[in-house]
Amino acid sequence: MTKVYLVDDHRLFLAGVKAELSEEFVMVGSAYDVDSAIEEIRGLDPDVVLIDVHMPDGGGIAVVEGVGETNPDVKFLALSVSDQAEDVIAMIRAGARGYVTKTIEPQDLADAVRRIDAGDAVFSPRLAGFVLDAFAGAMPSEEDPELDQLTSREKDVLRLIARGFAYKQVARKLNISIKTVETHVSSVLRKLQLSNRHELARWASKRRIV
């Protein structure tokens, strides 16, 4: 059974998620702050960690980076009310494999955890929008143009996710398999994490106007 760990400084929310997920997953533990989260996750070595973006003492990023040094196999799913694009993108760049908002339906959250555990990336409509926005319209850098641009197929997949379609529906609309959809999303995740495009880091400050 998949071992799941929760990190959120909001206890009420944490209790709710724990109850929703406990039927299907082993809830191995939870933490309310960054330091104890890093320490416990290192000891428990869970499969998936659900982590809040906004927390005191460095936030979710500090946990993702702290655990990543010692336990690279632990996978992170960012879970937040925040719709600050730069926070979310920074979290993904630190190593999280997905981002969903806290308003997600319990069943969708369980799906997301399963997907993360299987090694796939989880893009909520909002994250897909952030990524399209971050990669939009800019020129690729000279060092690694491939990493700095999305292919048109990847954009198609992201647009459909942003429009609220599940992976299964995306696959049907584009006449491809779900596995291919997952491959595209993982590839976008990789570009997001590795691209040197400075716009990705600083992009949120400027909003693009056509």
Add this chain to the structure above:
Amino acid sequence: MSLIEVGPAPRDDQHVKTKRDLHLRRRGGDRVVAGVAGGVADALGVSDAFVRAAFVTLSTVWGLGILVYMAIWLVTVDRVEDTEPEMVELQQALGLGIAFAGLMILLGTTGLWPSNVLVIIVGALAFGTAALTDRNMPGPLAALIDPTVEKPGRLRMLFGVALLIGGLAVFAANVGPLYEIGPVLLSVALTGVGIFIAFGPWVARLAIDLGTERRERIRQEERAEMAAHLHDSVLQTLALIQRSDDPARMSILARHQETELRDWLYGNAPLEGADLISTALKDAARKVEADHQVPVDVVVVGDHTLNESTRALLGAANEAMVNAAKHSGADRISLYFEAENGSLAVYVTDQGRGFEPAGIAMDRRGIAESIRARVERAGGEAHIDSEPGEGTEVILRMPVAAT
């Protein structure tokens, strides 16, 4: 009713005072020369000012104080961090003082002794100053006025002032020629020094207090503003939710409040007169949520200013959302907006019951036509994609001049 504790875990954050240890180390941070006097003070558990005074007094005996100082400097190591050692009782401190006096008297019997007058003047001035230099004290005379100063502090101040006056008196009595040259000058200088010693630290502390008070006032004003905002928005919504017994309505209220609060917290609140289609779409989505109690997920990529044709796009998008909320039966609606390559696109998507585009009833055809007509009049196009059981998607496109 049950109370649920929300917030970060309580932490053991007690300030731990380190125990006094007799290992002699030089101070790292709070020092005058090399931290020797401070180190000795920490080891003995007495005020460092008195230890410094003792070194100065001892130095009158042919520089003995300086020799001892350098000897300790040579054999000790620097303390890495500054710790706060425990202070000994007043009794023990007095004992140390008497022992030092005994040492001086013993030195007086030896041939090294310079003269009683010199040692008494320097000793009285050094210890008098030491008694008056206490970081936590407002200054000798101010200490008598300041009600927060406790009795031992007052005694120490009086002791210091008495020593200083005594030392200066002995000095004046033995420097006859100097006294004749400029008695006025000397008295003015002494008065100036006295006033500075008496009130200087107090004035400094007052200035610091004023700054602290101002910061506190600003903080309170901010808190009041936040309280007012939370009262108008969050508390009102919470009250509404408590009185409502319709879960769908409660959820919409919560969602609406969440968006509004987040905008306020993160500074996304729409600016007055900022006519952007992203803001207008979000507002329209919120209104649909409130009116029809179906959540609308809004995702916006890029942006554009509002003008006649983009207003038509906005109106059509609004109609599509209302339509989906009323007829689709879906539990949420997605609104996706994208501005790219000189064209704006809006997708209003639901996963509801859908319909057969060819066989729709007249009233629904009317709505579909009005969406289409609206966009086409402004130079755009509309496409409606639906199948029974497969949800509905309204796709609107509008060309714009790139800016």
